[in-house]
Amino acid sequence: MKRHELLPDISRPGRIGCTLPDLDVPSSEMPSEELLREELEIPEVSEVDLVRYFTALSKLNYGVDTGFYPLGSCTMKYNPKWHEDVARLPGFAAIHPHQPEESLQGALELMFRLQEYLSQVTGMDATSLVPVAGAHGELAGLYMVRAYHEDRGDSARKKILLTDSSHGTNPASAAMCGMEAGVVASDENGDLDLSSLDSMMNDEVAALTLTMPSTLGLFDPKIAEIARLVHDRGGLLGGDGANLNALLGKARFGDLGFDYVQLNLHKTFSTPHGGGGPGSGPVCARQNLADFMPTPLVADDDGRYRLVSPPKTIGRIATFYGNFSVMVKAYAYARSLGEEELKRISEDAVLNANYLKENLKEYYHLPYDRICMHEVVFSGKKQKAKGVATLDIAKRLLDYGLHPPTVYFPLIVSEALMTEPTETESKETLDEYIAAMKEIAREAEENPEVLHSAPLNTPIRRLDDARAFRQLDLRWEMKGRENSGG
Amino acid sequence: MTCRTERMTDTMPLPYLPNTEADRKAMLRDIGVDSVDELFRDIPEEFRNPDLSLPPPLSELELKKELGRLAGSNVSLDDYACFLGAGSYRHFIPSVVDHMISRSEFYTAYTPYQAEVSQGTLQSVYEFQSLICQITGMEVSNAGMYDGSTSAAEAAMMACAIKNRSKVAVLASVNPTYREVLDTYSRGKDLPLVTVESDGDGLPADCACLIIQQPNFFGHFEPIESYVRKAHEVGALIIDIVDPISLGIYRPPGDYDVDIVVGEGQSLGIPMSLGGPYLGLFACRKDYVRRMPGRIIGKTVDVDGNPGYVMTLVTREQYIRRDRATSNICTSESLMALAATVYLSALGKTGLRRVAELCYHKAHYAAREIEKIKGYSLAFSQPFFKEFVVRCPVPPSRINKALLKEKIIGGLDVSHLVDDGLLLCVTEVNTKQEIDRLVKTLGAV
Numbered sequence: 001m002k003r004h005e006l007l008p009d010i011s012r013p014g015r016i017g018c019t020l021p022d023l024d025v026p027s028s029e030m031p032s033e034e035l036l037r038e039e040l041e042i043p044e045v046s047e048v049d050l051v052r053y054f055t056a057l058s059k060l061n062y063g064v065d066t067g068f069y070p071l072g073s074c075t076m077k078y079n080p081k082w083h084e085d086v087a088r089l090p091g092f093a094a095i096h097p098h099q100p101e102e103s104l105q106g107a108l109e110l111m112f113r114l115q116e117y118l119s120q121v122t123g124m125d126a127t128s129l130v131p132v133a134g135a136h137g138e139l140a141g142l143y144m145v146r147a148y149h150e151d152r153g154d155s156a157r158k159k160i161l162l163t164d165s166s167h168g169t170n171p172a173s174a175a176m177c178g179m180e181a182g183v184v185a186s187d188e189n190g191d192l193d194l195s196s197l198d199s200m201m202n203d204e205v206a207a208l209t210l211t212m213p214s215t216l217g218l219f220d221p222k223i224a225e226i227a228r229l230v231h232d233r234g235g236l237l238g239g240d241g242a243n244l245n246a247l248l249g250k251a252r253f254g255d256l257g258f259d260y261v262q263l264n265l266h267k268t269f270s271t272p273h274g275g276g277g278p279g280s281g282p283v284c285a286r287q288n289l290a291d292f293m294p295t296p297l298v299a300d301d302d303g304r305y306r307l308v309s310p311p312k313t314i315g316r317i318a319t320f321y322g323n324f325s326v327m328v329k330a331y332a333y334a335r336s337l338g339e340e341e342l343k344r345i346s347e348d349a350v351l352n353a354n355y356l357k358e359n360l361k362e363y364y365h366l367p368y369d370r371i372c373m374h375e376v377v378f379s380g381k382k383q384k385a386k387g388v389a390t391l392d393i394a395k396r397l398l399d400y401g402l403h404p405p406t407v408y409f410p411l412i413v414s415e416a417l418m419t420e421p422t423e424t425e426s427k428e429t430l431d432e433y434i435a436a437m438k439e440i441a442r443e444a445e446e447n448p449e450v451l452h453s454a455p456l457n458t459p460i461r462r463l464d465d466a467r468a469f470r471q472l473d474l475r476w477e478m479k480g481r482e483n484s485g486g
Numbered sequence: 487m488t489c490r491t492e493r494m495t496d497t498m499p500l501p502y503l504p505n506t507e508a509d510r511k512a513m514l515r516d517i518g519v520d521s522v523d524e525l526f527r528d529i530p531e532e533f534r535n536p537d538l539s540l541p542p543p544l545s546e547l548e549l550k551k552e553l554g555r556l557a558g559s560n561v562s563l564d565d566y567a568c569f570l571g572a573g574s575y576r577h578f579i580p581s582v583v584d585h586m587i588s589r590s591e592f593y594t595a596y597t598p599y600q601a602e603v604s605q606g607t608l609q610s611v612y613e614f615q616s617l618i619c620q621i622t623g624m625e626v627s628n629a630g631m632y633d634g635s636t637s638a639a640e641a642a643m644m645a646c647a648i649k650n651r652s653k654v655a656v657l658a659s660v661n662p663t664y665r666e667v668l669d670t671y672s673r674g675k676d677l678p679l680v681t682v683e684s685d686g687d688g689l690p691a692d693c694a695c696l697i698i699q700q701p702n703f704f705g706h707f708e709p710i711e712s713y714v715r716k717a718h719e720v721g722a723l724i725i726d727i728v729d730p731i732s733l734g735i736y737r738p739p740g741d742y743d744v745d746i747v748v749g750e751g752q753s754l755g756i757p758m759s760l761g762g763p764y765l766g767l768f769a770c771r772k773d774y775v776r777r778m779p780g781r782i783i784g785k786t787v788d789v790d791g792n793p794g795y796v797m798t799l800v801t802r803e804q805y806i807r808r809d810r811a812t813s814n815i816c817t818s819e820s821l822m823a824l825a826a827t828v829y830l831s832a833l834g835k836t837g838l839r840r841v842a843e844l845c846y847h848k849a850h851y852a853a854r855e856i857e858k859i860k861g862y863s864l865a866f867s868q869p870f871f872k873e874f875v876v877r878c879p880v881p882p883s884r885i886n887k888a889l890l891k892e893k894i895i896g897g898l899d900v901s902h903l904v905d906d907g908l909l910l911c912v913t914e915v916n917t918k919q920e921i922d923r924l925v926k927t928l929g930a931v
Contacts, residue, residue: 006613007616008616011834017831018837020840023844031736034737035737035869036735040734040839042620043834050831053831055586058589058606060604060606060609061592061604062595062604063591064590066591077502084588088757089553090562091560092760095562095758096568096758100895103561105560106559107760120539132632132763132819133818136815142674167805168804168807171808172811178675178676219526247529249535250526250529250534252533255536256533273594274595274820276597276607276629277763277822279817294670315670316663316666317667319574319636319664319761320573322761323762324759324760325759325762326763328553332549335544336549338542341503341543343535344500347525347526350522351514351525354513355517404600423502424502426509427505459603461789463788463796467787468796468798469784472772474782474784477616
């Protein structure tokens with residue numbers, strides 16, 4: 001098999017990658033011709049070729065198991081292996097969502113306990129596990145906000161405030177909820193600008209949504225004042241909990257004045273990111289919003305677990321009950337931790353980020369020079385002045401066998417390098433990263449050309465995005481291939 | 487170092503926290519603070535270090551036992567015969583699927599922002615997009631959505647954007663849970679949702695799209711050509727919700743001039759897992775590709791001219807376009823799309839056709855045998871694939887209870903939609919013996 005071959009290239013007529021049983025019932029007359037397809041052109045591949053093909057592909061990937069992956073706001077922590085085993089137990093994997101509840105008591109009990117646990121850890125009154133991703137949880141939260149105001153007869157509130165450092169999903173979710181997004185500026189410390197909020201927070205605003213700590217990796221010490229201001233003017237305070245890894249056991253969204261928060265179990269609770277999902281994005285809310293949660297929730301009815309619908313639910317947001325197998329892994333993780341361990345996770349995550357910050361701030365511009373939380377955002381503007389872009393720095397890191405941080409985000413930092421080490425990395429790993437980043441800073445001074453041409457040691461070199469966009473090639477076709485057998 | 491037992495249990499470290507006390511001290515010294523608590527000083531003191539009253543931690547050994555107990559108290563369908571469908575389907579999954587998606591280079595990576603070290607994910611998504619186009623007969627596919635119902639809801643919003651209209655029409659025979667999700671999403675966007683009865687009358691002239699399901703919720707085929715014509719006559723798009731397994735033998739939506747195809751991809755090698763993670767399929771005409779939600783992977787070349795793959799058309803996406811993005815979707819179900827890719831490759835054209843044929847013949851055998859039982863009849867006379875509604879002589883809930891006693895998970899009770907209706911699903915996994923046992927038990931109720 002050659003490196004650039006695709007499935008249709010290794011297809012040969014008559015091959016197959018699995019066995020299937022013979023028909024064991026009398027056959028029936030087939031439907032009329034007009035309902036049937038003429039041809040089905042998909043590749044025919046032997047099992048061994050299939051395994052080699054996908055194994056070869058996997059080797060072109062970089063994952064947490066490959067090495068350090070400090071992608072900011074993504075919390076690329078280690079994914080415990082045994083979680084994969086328990087999620088695949090037949091009693092969890094081979095169960096149908098429409099089975100009678102009495103045949104699902106173990107699964108529902110696990111969901112109930114996870115709901116309770118997440119409510120406890122976030123300081124909220126109720127949790128819905130239905131949202132399947134962070135942005136899905138955000139959307140659920142905003143639907144709840146809208147339903148809450150409409151229920152109070154206050155339907156003029158059509159605006160969602162968010163900060164200029166917020167994730168792109170925040171304004172996109174607001175738009176999907178029929179709301180207009182208003183942007184509150186950040187102040188010179190990277191925190192929310194209180195006077196800007198003061199001037200924007202009026203009776204058209206449904207909610208302020210805040211990532212805490214922010215995407216700058218900063219905890220806003222004015223949080224109580226912010227919550228008070230929003231609530232005094234009839235608004236709600238929503239949390240984007242993407243960065244909960246900084247706060248486990250250290251502070252709770254409910255205590256801080258948030259009315260709801262959406263979590264990312266695939267970040268904070270160690271479930272694998274899967275190359276872009278499956279995730280799980282539970283939404284946790286205080287009593288005032290609990291009645292509006294997406295359906296269904298799991299209730300404990302005297303030791304019998306049942307799926308129930310909250311009285312004023314926003315309705316269904318997914319076909320079934322959420323990403324159950326992800327919940328199993330998150331629950332396994334949660335129960336591996338006591339209070340001490342939970343705190344330790346955030347403490348080490350924050351310690352690791354500050355260690356990177358202190359060791360690299362001489363070499364890379366640090367826009368906000370203060371204690372950071374679980375991530376630190378540098379700017380490549382010193383290097384940019386020498387003609388080296390942040391993209392070059394990122395690509396050069398690949399040559400050192402390291403995954404780059406999130407780049408060019410948050411948008412308010414020019415040439416941003418948003419770096420989140422997580423608690424699962426050792427000091428040695430951080431030191432290796434620090435050494436590479438120092439070396440790259442030196443190269444930017446002395447040999448910028450090597451950065452412009454990076455990466456050199458990867459399976460493929462820099463790709464032509466413009467061509468991909470201009471000459472759209474989004475699929476192969478089977479027709480006209482020599483090996484297709486006609 | 488002393489080794490007193492009471493100390494040992496207190497300090498059993500977590501395997502996921504490699505920093506030693508000596509590391510922590512050295513790092514704190516470098517940072518210039520005395521304690522880790524100082525790093526949390528931005529959190530107002532009144533909120534810091536709350537008491538959580540969490541139970542003590544459990545070890546891997548203990549938790550496996552505990553989770554084994556929870557899993558064991560569910561009825562696993564490996565042990566029971568099952569005739570449930572209605573949006574989640576029990577199909578055979580060759581072991582090769584799980585082995586491939588268990589390569590941790592796949593499952594411990596994230597969104598392929600750094601294409602040079604993500605070609606495994608990117609190339610496999612290009613394969614996925616191609617395979618979905620091949621089976622649906624559509625021109626372009628995205629990298630996958632959350633599930634079938636959210637795909638349908640996003641397709642409706644996309645149609646409204648394309649047509650610059652706000653009304654969404656949905657055929658009454660679409661899966662009611664999909665209809666509920668459509669309702670939530672369209673209410674959020676202030677897009678009125680109109681139900682159209684099965685004769686197609688009442689299709690509003692100003693609707694952006696008509697959503698149909700083929701085969702429909704009750705398992706049988708809709709006169710799709712007539713709906714396509716009616717929708718196009720009023721300038722609306724047609725959105726077809728498909729069962730990908732049925733496409734092993736049935737004419738694909740691309741042959742019917744459908745505009746957007748969505749569907750539940752769970753049947754393609756993904757376990758039922760109580761309803762998730764699943765996979766939303768999403769394909770459409772090439773003309774609409776710039777209005778599509780979700781990630782799209784394109785083929786290009788690197789600086790040396792070697793072929794490679796990147797995320798493309800990213801200006802549609804939330805991380806670039808923010809509130810003007812086509813959707814808020816970011817993390818989706820990438821690993822499930824990989825499962826579907828491996829599944830379709832393992833089956834190939836012979837295998838996919840055979841699975842569809844097995845479903846067809848077994849379902850029709852079951853329907854025929856049930857029809858012979860006194861008091862039972864088929865609720866619909868139209869052609870069906872693997873699901874069908876049976877009218878029962880007693881309430882379906884009673885029948886399901888009786889079946890459960892015989893270690894059979896019955897069908898979905900749809901008596902609120904069809905009088906005494908029970909929606910049954912038969913796939914290649916159901917043996918003749920299971921079907922005969924079902925028939926026998928039904929006859930005895």
